[in-house]
Amino acid sequence: PAPTTMKPLIHLVGQAPGNVVALIQRGDVVDSALFLDGEARAVPPAAVDEIAELSWPDGEARSIELPGLGWYRMVGQPGDGDEIL
Numbered sequence: 001p002a003p004t005t006m007k008p009l010i011h012l013v014g015q016a017p018g019n020v021v022a023l024i025q026r027g028d029v030v031d032s033a034l035f036l037d038g039e040a041r042a043v044p045p046a047a048v049d050e051i052a053e054l055s056w057p058d059g060e061a062r063s064i065e066l067p068g069l070g071w072y073r074m075v076g077q078p079g080d081g082d083e084i085l
């Protein structure tokens with residue numbers, strides 16, 4: 001879906017503190033969320049840049065270091081023309 005037709009990822013519910021979620025469209029991170037205890041906010045720009053530099057086509061989990069956040073175990077999941085990380 002077009003980014004303007006969805007609620008921002010910071011409105012997702014049921015995420016554990018520390019989780020990071022990103023929506024990637026055509027190789028660009030178009031939305032992201034970092035979940036803290038009781039709140040969510042956008043992922044810091046340096047971490048978004050790191051996510052955008054990587055390719056996520058295989059669905060394999062991998063460990064990456066996100067600047068300013070530390071090490072994360074991440075996996076991409078294909079969506080309707082998008083990837084959700």
